[in-house]
Amino acid sequence: MKSSAMRDLMALTERPEVISLAGGWPDTSTFPPDSYAALMSSVASRSCARALQYGPTEGLAVVKRCVADVMRREGMEIDVDEVLVTTGGQQVIDLVCKTLLDPGDVVVCEAPTYPGAVPTFCAYEADVVQVTMDRDGMRTGELEATLEELERAGRRPKFIYTVPTFHNPAGVTMSLERRRELVRIASERELLVLEDNPYGLLRYEGSPLPTLRSLDDEFVIYASTFSKILSPGVRLGWAVAPGPVLEKMNIGKQSSDLCSSSISQYFVSAYFDSGPWEDYVRSLIEIYRRRRDVMLDALADQFPREAEWTHPQGGLFIWATLPDYIDTTDLLARALDEQVAFVPGRAAFLDGRGGSSMRLNFSGVGEDQIREGVQRLGEVVREQVALYGTLTGEHAVLTPAQLEVASREAEAEAHAQPEREPEQLGNVLRLPRKRA
């Protein structure tokens, strides 16, 4: 399960009949083919031989300047010498593990954590300790208690991994107070923090919060990517790290793939040269905000009362939690029969938790497909709820029609109450739903 969840959904790439709410896919269909051709034509005339050639391991200088631009837009001033261009943001996680971990070393991360980090932690045989979250992100009180407990056992984490903004998969954002707490804890204990921030610029409401890197540049390794503001197909991300760590990551990258695609790097550079890159991000924000709203409405309409889900202010994901008796790994097989996919919650844990949760993506498919996808999903969920009721008698057996009436009531209720996040994220500690 751990390693195959993300890969299986990658394999769905070429099956157009499946409505995939699984991937972390941006919508690349709005990028104009004419611009693609024109940018490539400009690379051809100016840098053809270099675009076809190896480049330096740390990335082309022209791309590092694009990175500095993007980070300035998120309130960070950096030196291009602090940048390592990587093969997607995923490679930052891989290189940090490759550089810092020996088998059995402790890594601390959120519960749930990014499903794509799980196989990486496993590949390097990390001993992963997951700290629960609520609507304000990782619980720093629990983090501190966890670190103290580890210290008593003579153990010291090699790093703390976090997605503070528009969390993947949880859809929540770490509060400013928690951010300050986290960098204080890291600084006091001289612990490295890997801040993974692929979605920071995709905010649909509310005000930006400072990144951890802007609060501390001594212990924070910063990771981001061009995947969500331009294209994941370029497979270009980056790390900004303290000197000695960056140096080791550079050596690690050299041994992993020598350098990242020059073709991709010159494309990105030409794109940033061609005009204000923020315009395209703004157009994506408009599209994704509507899709998020469509998905939230569809969930209210289609999911049974027993379900709960988060209300993300940005990013790409909603985290939904079903009644405990539903196993979303089993449910996925049933959902795939109905041509709809999601990431089962267990993929975001290393200890078997998350069994009744799921990650839903709202960026990768259009509004009609989101409605259709959530409806299909709602049907299989309600089917399970009804089946459970039949078998145990513990729940009233509602027909889909009856459930739809109930869901509509819930929707009306939800519209009156925009904040739909549970007190705590499902499968950690279940509290009564506010709207129940």
Next chain:
Amino acid sequence: MKSSAMRDLMALTERPEVISLAGGWPDTSTFPPDSYAALMSSVASRSCARALQYGPTEGLAVVKRCVADVMRREGMEIDVDEVLVTTGGQQVIDLVCKTLLDPGDVVVCEAPTYPGAVPTFCAYEADVVQVTMDRDGMRTGELEATLEELERAGRRPKFIYTVPTFHNPAGVTMSLERRRELVRIASERELLVLEDNPYGLLRYEGSPLPTLRSLDDEFVIYASTFSKILSPGVRLGWAVAPGPVLEKMNIGKQSSDLCSSSISQYFVSAYFDSGPWEDYVRSLIEIYRRRRDVMLDALADQFPREAEWTHPQGGLFIWATLPDYIDTTDLLARALDEQVAFVPGRAAFLDGRGGSSMRLNFSGVGEDQIREGVQRLGEVVREQVALYGTLTGEHAVLTPAQLEVASREAEAEAHAQPEREPEQLGNVLRLPRKRA
């Protein structure tokens, strides 16, 4: 030294004043910019959104068909389901290590071995055992003795790594007899062999030999790349492996970078669709054959009598060995003062051997630059020879002018005697030069 040699030379990428005989760079300057623009334009009109999107971890089906084409040209029929598309051939080495190795595990490879594999073996803390080579490639007798010795110590290698054809850095090719021996040994002992074959299609003389993979598809993991037949800037290579190994490598790749650049993959696919890809390879062969000959002539002209070097039938590299008292790592600093670079031999060993050898590349720069680069190199080498003579009195002190006369004589001799390979590769066991 181990980790930084290849990276330092990568960093030379953007220093045009240095004549680099260091990298394994093909010449990308002959690829027509118009074709680049036209291919990208065809991708834009047919597959823009997909080229900008994530793809499946194992690679796009259209690229796997290109892989099958290339392998058919080298005498291998494969099923596209056996292919994993990777971020350059380098990633195959990384993934095989990631998949198979625990710290301390034994890997067997050639002495010297590909300098880019050295940091990868180190990153996974392999215990590397290097088997010496002669002009017929890895000595399979010594391999068998080594395996027996390991077995007596209760140790079993996880795999044998080899570059049988146009070896990097040694420039020699494994004979057919040795190839049969190697797969026999592997098969009898049920040992995996990683056959790294980036240069097989770049043959300048002689007849092709079967790949190890054509002799055995049960124990051979096959690695190759588009880098040397099209472009290293696409960062696309591939592995063909037995099912259970391929499955694990796929999981490893997912955790490393999710998938390789879709931009690059669609470019490669469009290129293979656009006409016979072998034409461009044939044009490269003509260019590289001339450059090899220019380098061989320049070495005969510029290097002192005490030096020896290999005579490659294909590929990109010549391996030169200087008198024992010259340390090529020190020499590199002196050579860089003269704006010429090479890979010092020690980068190809894990045990400090190779100190008086160097890898010279003849594909990356033009004929005039090869002449100029080897001349500069010859000067610093002769300077060292003269200095040694002055200090020890063991060698006659020759002026550069006197040395040039001697070199010209050697060249005349060399022309009369085309086979210039030493009996054994330098720094392993030194035999008298044939022409001495």
